[in-house]
Amino acid sequence: MTPEEFRAAGHVLIDWIADHRTRIADLPVQAQVRPGEVAAALPSTPPAGTEDITALIADLERVIVPGLTQVQHPRHVGWFPSNAALASVLGDLASSGLGGLGISWQSAPALTELEQVVCDWMRQLTGLSPSWQGAIHDTASTACLVALLAARERAGGYSVEHGGLQSLPQPLVVYASEQAHSSVPKAVLLAGFGRDNLRLIQTDPQTHAMLPDALAAAMAADVAAGRRPAAVVVSIGTTATTAVDPLATLLPIAGQHGAWVHVDAAMAGSALLLPEYRWLIDGIDGDGAGSPAADSLSWNPHKWMGTVLDCSLLYVRDPELLIRVMSTAPSYLRSTADAVVEYRDWGIPLGRRFRALKLWFHLRLDGVPAIQARLRRDLLNARRLADAVAAEPGWRVLAPVQLQTVCLRHEPPGLVAADGAVLDGEALDRHTLAWADALNASGAGFVSPAVLDGRWMVRISIGVESTEWDDVEAVWTAARAEAARASAVL
């Protein structure tokens, strides 16, 4: 494709994307396809020659769009928002168009230095002190793995430099709340700690936040048994209920054992753009006395804030701790520049995408005040929905609404007593899944069921860029209608 051909096809594609976003509210939210249907609609053999962009766009319309659950739809209130702000989409396009190669500072000085600059802008915007330095990773899952690799090596005296984990006399242990995201146990396993050395710490029955006493007891028991606490993952905004672990109380407990503290704020980190929500990470810098600072913090602009996937920030206080574990200096990457940041040594991949561009475009084209206003709108809408649910007979809000997610359940009288005691748990679960699945299948809205305290409930997680109160209300109306229908066949 020549640049001129690209220009012509690109205009067609941009027009199509703009049209798609304009009419997205008319589409069903949940993909209406059956397994295998998308593949069956495509040729089973590769194209023999060249095709025109119009043929491709016709297939986007015919096969691809119906094969997507429309997470940019204003009535998608299921999974955490995964916004793809169009301003950031342009930045992503610029990144691909430039075709930069981020393998060293020398290969793309602008890629490295823009990343340094936007990470520092984001640091300032979220109220972090200047002692934090950031890098952009693909996901919070990778960020957690990177943090745990560094934690493992610090706790194990840099065993990678000789016999590795297998040479350590003491098992190293990682702690996280029982509500931590599945990416945390996954990172623990991938980092080689082993399932036996992961402690999922009990949470408060009301707030679902990690219980500091339970953490302290687990750490003490491990030490008494000859094991070494290596890391604590603190969840700020858990996936099920957006519970907030009490960071300021947990830090000194971890600090007594020299354990690394990684703060996972994948979704909730966006709220730090609002000064009134900085309490979420109170204590992160330590108090200069008994309480040490956390070691790493990650959050995803690609969630609620809306910088298109993939864009996850990982801040550390001491990048040398990453570099010591992950630096490589093969001869073919010899650099003529000194004293520059080599981001390949701060994480896993060698070749890095120019992700800073999408954050840069997003911040400059949409502007921080507009992003903040949208976040505040979503917080208000969640509050308003929680009040409506609490006021509706037969419905219950199951967890504190600290951010933009409301956890609710329809509790028909035969299944749950007036005092909230569950009379028939299995039937209640069937009922919850029946109405939530029916709502999703209808295409009118999308909610996400999840298990809390062993029972199914439904999360309404507000935060798509285009979601207004009318959309939340429409989903709430549809939820009541589906629950009434499901109740009729109990």
Ligand code: PLP
């Ligand atoms: N941590 C939390 C609390 C999450 O909610 C999620 C995803 O929703 C993740 C981590 C993983 O995020 P990612 O998809 O960027 O790996």
